[in-house]
Amino acid sequence: MKRLIVKRLIITCWIFSLSGCVSTQFKAVAPGTISLGDLTVEATDASWNKAPQTMTRHLHKGSQLWTRDGLLLDYMVLIPGVSDGGTLFKSRSKSLVYPAYQAGMLPNEIVELTESSLAKLNGTDVAVSSSNLRPFRLGAQRAVMFDLTLIGTDGPSRRGRAVAFVQDEALYLMLYVGTRLHYFDKHWDSALATMKTARLSS
Numbered sequence: 413m414k415r416l417i418v419k420r421l422i423i424t425c426w427i428f429s430l431s432g433c434v435s436t437q438f439k440a441v442a443p444g445t446i447s448l449g450d451l452t453v454e455a456t457d458a459s460w461n462k463a464p465q466t467m468t469r470h471l472h473k474g475s476q477l478w479t480r481d482g483l484l485l486d487y488m489v490l491i492p493g494v495s496d497g498g499t500l501f502k503s504r505s506k507s508l509v510y511p512a513y514q515a516g517m518l519p520n521e522i523v524e525l526t527e528s529s530l531a532k533l534n535g536t537d538v539a540v541s542s543s544n545l546r547p548f549r550l551g552a553q554r555a556v557m558f559d560l561t562l563i564g565t566d567g568p569s570r571r572g573r574a575v576a577f578v579q580d581e582a583l584y585l586m587l588y589v590g591t592r593l594h595y596f597d598k599h600w601d602s603a604l605a606t607m608k609t610a611r612l613s614s
Contacts, residue, residue, distance in 0.1 A: 436464050441478060447613070449474040451492040451584055454609035457602060460488070470501050470533070480599045484567075486590035488603050493582035500529040500585060508532060515581040519545060519556045522576050526585065527560065530572075538564040550610050553577055562589065571596040575607045586610060 441460040446453050451474075463477040471477060471489065478488045491500055496515035503510055511528045514521075523542045531540040541561045548557040560572030572589040588603035590596030 436466050438463060438479075446476070446490075448476060448490055449492040450613050451490070452609075452611050452613055453490060453586075453606050456605045456609070459602065460606075463487075470504060472498065472500055472502065480602070481595060486595045486599050487588075488606070489585075489587045489589075491583075491585040491587070493579075493584055495582050498583075500526065501533050513583050517578075517583075519576075522556070522578075522583065522585075523558050526558075526574055526576070526587070530560065530562065534562065534564070537566060538562050548575055550575070550577065550608065553579070553610075553612070560587075560589070568593060573600065573603075575610070579612055584610070584612075 438461040440458060441455045441462050443455050443458055446455055459480050460478040461480070463479065463483065467483070468475065468477050472491050472494055474492045476490045477483075478490070480486050494500060494513045497512050499510040499512055501510050510532050511525055513525055517525065523545055527540050527542045531538070534540065539562070541563075543559050543561070545556060545558040548555045555575055555577035557573065557575050560574065562570040562572060564570075569592040570589050571592050572587060574585060574587040576583065576585045578584070586607045588596075588600060588607075590599060
């Protein structure tokens with residue numbers, strides 16, 4: 413009996429030691445420069461919260477997921493350089509295959525890639541559509557902006573807006589999504605303020 417108790421204590425301590433290695437809590441994004449590989453952005457206020465590692469395993473390497481009022485209401489995804497043949501999201505299942513980015517894609521093809529990737533991520537219960545592709549600038553960097561709509565059979569409809577650009581054949585994408593009612597409009601200006609600061613480190 414005593415050995416069994418000791419064994420259970422050892423296992424419990426081991427589990428807690430592992431959990432300490434992986435963050436499970438949202439963390440406030442402090443105002444200032446945020447580095448995502450060779451992509452940097454400026455957090456313009458202290459109201460964003462970074463999702464823990466346990467919630468971002470489906471994201472492309474180096475990406476970050478932020479929210480203001482909770483992921484069910486609003487979120488912003490910052491995805492640094494996706495190289496030729498890479499995907500915006502990582503599959504956790506052999507049956508889930510995301511479309512791959514191909515160097516040389518035209519702007520409309522990048523929109524289709526984003527739309528298809530979000531459709532795969534959200535599953536068949538959510539219909540994703542895109543619209544209003546237009547030019548955008550990030551300082552001297554040429555980019556594009558486009559709108560997204562996510563309509564699910566369960567849960568609120570959502571609006572999205574993305575900014576994307578290509579540098580040295582790698583794709584960079586910043587995406588904001590919020591519920592159609594209230595939350596998209598509530599935090600879009602803050603999301604855009606961060607997106608506008610995106611720069612590539614030399």
